[in-house]
Amino acid sequence: MTSPLADRPILRMNGIGNEILVLDLRGTSLEVAPAEARAIARAPGLRFDQLMTLHEPRGAGADAFMRIYNNDGSLSGACGNGTRCVAFVLGEKGEGDALLLETAAGPIRTWRRGEALFTVDMGAPRLDWRAIPLAGEGADTAHVALAPPVAGAPAGFSAVNMGNPHAVFFVEDLAAIDLDALGPVIETHPLFPDRVNVSFAHVAAANDILLRVWERGTGATKACGSAACATLVAASRAGLCGREAQVRLPGGELDIAWGANDHVLMTGPVELEFETRLDPRIFREQEA
Structure with a gap:
């Protein structure tokens, strides 16, 4: 049995060279398993630094909930370059030039500044040793x-x-x-x-x-x-x-x-490289 992700459209993008895939799963209950993320990363032409998957928003006023996968299948709390790519994709779908995106690390706001130029509010930095986190108590995180x-x-x-x-x-x-x-x-x-x-x-x-x-x-x-x-x-x-x-x-x-x-704003460009569909063979090879 192949993955329900097979044949779904996926976009390859980059944010100043950060290799990003965007997979819109809104309207479904699908989630990407770590093994599926690793399988996608091994597929020809789809090697990624981060895979951004879009899901139905959880809170009022949000446009989407994002999950962020590293290429080893682990989850990341934030990806600024990937978030700019998501803002581009949603903007091209007519969903607005100012967006509220939810992540495991908290809400992120984005604004379109030009045709392919976006600002992301990455929120406030966490500087306490417990929030990093660091092993050992009471570390001065500046040094x-x-x-x-x-x-x-x-x-x-x-x-x-x-x-x-x-x-x-x-x-x-x-x-x-x-x-x-x-x-x-x-x-x-x-x-x-x-x-x-x-x-x-x-x-x-x-x-x-x-x-x-x-x-x-x-x-x-x-x-x-x-x-x-x-x-x-x-x-x-x-x-x-x-x-x-x-x-x-x-x-x-x-x-x-x-x-x-106290919020950190990041501004930079994005580039859409191509759109394709997830080949079912990616996941059959994973199962084998």
């Missing part, structure tokens, strides 16, 4: 020692939760960082009971940050919106920049602003 140390990694980091846990390391030379080696070790470090997104950042100027990211459950990616937001917050707390900056990732740039209301 956390990486203990036990990891060879080749800086001695300390700043911790921020932007719907997902993030560890931000400030470095002088991004090219000297072996992201593929350090990322998985820090992601699963005992300091992080829920694993962590790992960011290495260089503050080039008061409003210019360079960033490379290893995403929890996905690996090295060209972009990560929640990491860009976490990095701006961490840099501002450390006095390395103000509350607005352009964050430059391998896939492109995002404008990040930490507002007076």
